[in-house]
Amino acid sequence: MRPSVEPLLSAVGVSKRFGGLKALSEVSLEVRAGEIYGLIGPNGAGKTTFFNCLTGLYQPTSGTIRLSGRILNGLKPHAVAKCGIARTFQNIRLFANMTVLENVMVGRHVRSRAGVLGAVLRGRRARAEEANIRSKAERLLGYVGIAERAGQLARHLPYGDQRRLEIARALATEPRVLALDEPVAGMNPSETEQLRRLLERIRDDGKTLVLIEHDVGLVMGLCDRIAVLDFGTKIAEGPPREVQQDQRVIEAYLGVGAS
Amino acid sequence: MISLLPERYRGTPAVVWTAYVGLGLLLALLPFLVDWGMGRTWVRILDFAMLYVMLALGLNIVVGSAGLLDLGFVAFYAVGAYLYAILASPQFGIHLPFWALLPIGAGVACVFGVLLGAPTLRLRGDYLAIVTLGFGEIIRIFLNNLNSPVNITNGPQGINMIDPVRVGDQSLTQGIEVLGIDLSGAHTHYYLFLLLTMLVVFVAIRLQDSRIGRAWAAIREDEVAAAAMGIDTRNVKLLAFAMGALFGGVGGGLFAAFQGFVSPESFTLMESIMILCMVVLGGMGHIPGVILGAVLLTVLPELLRYIGPLQEQLIGRVVVDPADLRLLLFGLGLILVMVFRPQGIWPSPVRARELRPDNPDEVHQEQETLYEAQR
Numbered sequence: 001m002r003p004s005v006e007p008l009l010s011a012v013g014v015s016k017r018f019g020g021l022k023a024l025s026e027v028s029l030e031v032r033a034g035e036i037y038g039l040i041g042p043n044g045a046g047k048t049t050f051f052n053c054l055t056g057l058y059q060p061t062s063g064t065i066r067l068s069g070r071i072l073n074g075l076k077p078h079a080v081a082k083c084g085i086a087r088t089f090q091n092i093r094l095f096a097n098m099t100v101l102e103n104v105m106v107g108r109h110v111r112s113r114a115g116v117l118g119a120v121l122r123g124r125r126a127r128a129e130e131a132n133i134r135s136k137a138e139r140l141l142g143y144v145g146i147a148e149r150a151g152q153l154a155r156h157l158p159y160g161d162q163r164r165l166e167i168a169r170a171l172a173t174e175p176r177v178l179a180l181d182e183p184v185a186g187m188n189p190s191e192t193e194q195l196r197r198l199l200e201r202i203r204d205d206g207k208t209l210v211l212i213e214h215d216v217g218l219v220m221g222l223c224d225r226i227a228v229l230d231f232g233t234k235i236a237e238g239p240p241r242e243v244q245q246d247q248r249v250i251e252a253y254l255g256v257g258a259s
Numbered sequence: 260m261i262s263l264l265p266e267r268y269r270g271t272p273a274v275v276w277t278a279y280v281g282l283g284l285l286l287a288l289l290p291f292l293v294d295w296g297m298g299r300t301w302v303r304i305l306d307f308a309m310l311y312v313m314l315a316l317g318l319n320i321v322v323g324s325a326g327l328l329d330l331g332f333v334a335f336y337a338v339g340a341y342l343y344a345i346l347a348s349p350q351f352g353i354h355l356p357f358w359a360l361l362p363i364g365a366g367v368a369c370v371f372g373v374l375l376g377a378p379t380l381r382l383r384g385d386y387l388a389i390v391t392l393g394f395g396e397i398i399r400i401f402l403n404n405l406n407s408p409v410n411i412t413n414g415p416q417g418i419n420m421i422d423p424v425r426v427g428d429q430s431l432t433q434g435i436e437v438l439g440i441d442l443s444g445a446h447t448h449y450y451l452f453l454l455l456t457m458l459v460v461f462v463a464i465r466l467q468d469s470r471i472g473r474a475w476a477a478i479r480e481d482e483v484a485a486a487a488m489g490i491d492t493r494n495v496k497l498l499a500f501a502m503g504a505l506f507g508g509v510g511g512g513l514f515a516a517f518q519g520f521v522s523p524e525s526f527t528l529m530e531s532i533m534i535l536c537m538v539v540l541g542g543m544g545h546i547p548g549v550i551l552g553a554v555l556l557t558v559l560p561e562l563l564r565y566i567g568p569l570q571e572q573l574i575g576r577v578v579v580d581p582a583d584l585r586l587l588l589f590g591l592g593l594i595l596v597m598v599f600r601p602q603g604i605w606p607s608p609v610r611a612r613e614l615r616p617d618n619p620d621e622v623h624q625e626q627e628t629l630y631e632a633q634r
Contacts, residue, residue, distance in 0.1 A: 055487055057633055081489035095480035106477045110489025112470055119469030120462050133470065173489050
């Protein structure tokens with residue numbers, strides 16, 4: 001699928017202050033439907049802060065964020081998820097004492113509606129919905145390649161599978177944009193390669209991906225476009241090859257006078 | 260209940276049905292067996308055990324499922340009990356029927372659940388425990404003092420002569436004759452409580468094993484991740500408080516009708532702690548475990564009463580006061596369980612099977628509320 005030119009997700013002049021600290025200043029970027037958009041930058045550049053603004057965990061101090069035209073500012077995290085942005089976390093946040101399958105089933109919460117009465121009486125509709133939640137969750141586990149782990153507790157998964165589970169859980173919310181915060185952090189090269197293939201497959205199946213990543217090799221090969229943040233401002237944006245040559249990017253990573 | 264059977268029999272319908280029928284018969288005959296073997300008092304203790312099963316299952320929703328440490332649960336019990344007492348006694352001369360009051364009491368307790376839940380949404384752990392503890396005490400102190408300027412609760416004296424449960428025009432407390440068998444008040448209440456306990460267990464199981472139950476578990480495990488997955492943490496928490504309170508309210512109404520008398524003394528902090536212990540000792544979040552915890556903690560202290568007479572028989576005088584011994588052994592029991600079975604006496608099978616020494620890959624668990632994460 002070729003990325004379209006219409007932006008699916010746009011941020012205009014997004015700033016975030018914590019007291020006197022300006023974590024983000026005037027960040028603007030546009031993510032097109034169907035692309036993999038990378039967000040890179042040195043530690044403390046504001047990448048995760050931007051993600052938190054994007055997903056409703058933080059409210060930007062100024063600026064607006066839109067998802068296909070709809071303004072997301074002021075929405076709580078659960079409402080943002082309902083609009084179609086799902087995320088993973090840098091320091092994996094699974095429901096540790098629930099099974100792998102249950103973790104993904106929780107992701108279906110926002111796309112299902114049974115209430116207390118439905119749960120207690122378990123009428124035909126509630127049963128059908130529950131069966132649907134389960135089968136969708138099982139399919140997603142297969143999709144990310146951890147189907148055989150369905151019955152285990154999430155906390156007993158090996159590290160790489162935890163990452164996959166987090167992605168499956170996020171996909172269960174049927175997002176239009178999947179936001180991944182350092183999906184390959186701590187993985188070895190072969191695990192990284194496997195995850196890369198998974199991400200490409202998710203993109204090819206019609207999702208739009210935004211990812212924060214430190215692994216430059218992964219970013220260069222995987223992303224259609226990237227933006228570079230440094231000290232809370234965007235210093236470069238474009239296809240990976242171009243950004244790689246950018247003088248300011250080299251300075252941000254290696255210090256002034258390098259290259 | 261199937262989990263009681265050894266695994267290899269679970270697929271055999273004949274064995275499963277025999278087990279159900281056996282359990283049903285046992286529960287039906289239990290008051291007669293107990294009455295015959297141990298005396299009428301013990302039938303009453305059985306009744307109380309079931310009352311506590313209901314309360315513990317209510318608290319289990321809040322503490323076990325949703326992970327919200329509530330030390331003021333007895334407040335909802337008190338609300339249910341006093342609502343029944345006020346609307347079915349000579350206190351105001353109002354005598355509404357039990358069957359109408361039960362749902363009203365449950366509903367009012369629900370409202371109190373939400374009232375308590377709303378201001379505590381941003382709290383967790385110790386802070387939540389302290390606020391709920393305060394709430395429980397506030398309710399008790401209100402009940403203690405609402406006898407002036409207008410006498411609503413009759414203060415520390417409590418409300419007396421509360422209407423018993425009636426079936427037709429027969430009072431359950433007086434005992435009734437069914438099919439030629441004389442049932443005492445303790446027996447009739449046993450069957451009433453058994454019916455309602457089974458209903459409560461059914462509701463608790465259904466809730467836990469549903470979309471709602473998963474949402475509760477998710478906010479218990481990681482509130483921020485739950486919110487990011489589209490769970491409205493505010494509503495889901497309030498729902499947990501409301502459902503827990505509902506069970507408490509039903510228990511309260513039954514208590515008032517059974518005892519015929521309520522006073523603030525029945526609703527102290529110690530009572531909240533007892534119910535919490537039932538949940539924790541039995542196996543937090545695991546319904547059969549919680550039932551076991553409630554039954555054990557109701558029955559065992561009563562058994563200790565025999566220690567006094569036993570000492571007289573053996574040594575000729577009472578050396579250790581049974582009342583002191585109760586708390587002592589209770590504390591010792593708590594410590595032993597926490598040391599040797601921190602997951603409870605009967606934890607959920609998944610958790611028991613998976614409870615191994617920490618492995619290095621274990622998920623790092625964040626314990627922060629959504630509100631804290633947003634600062």
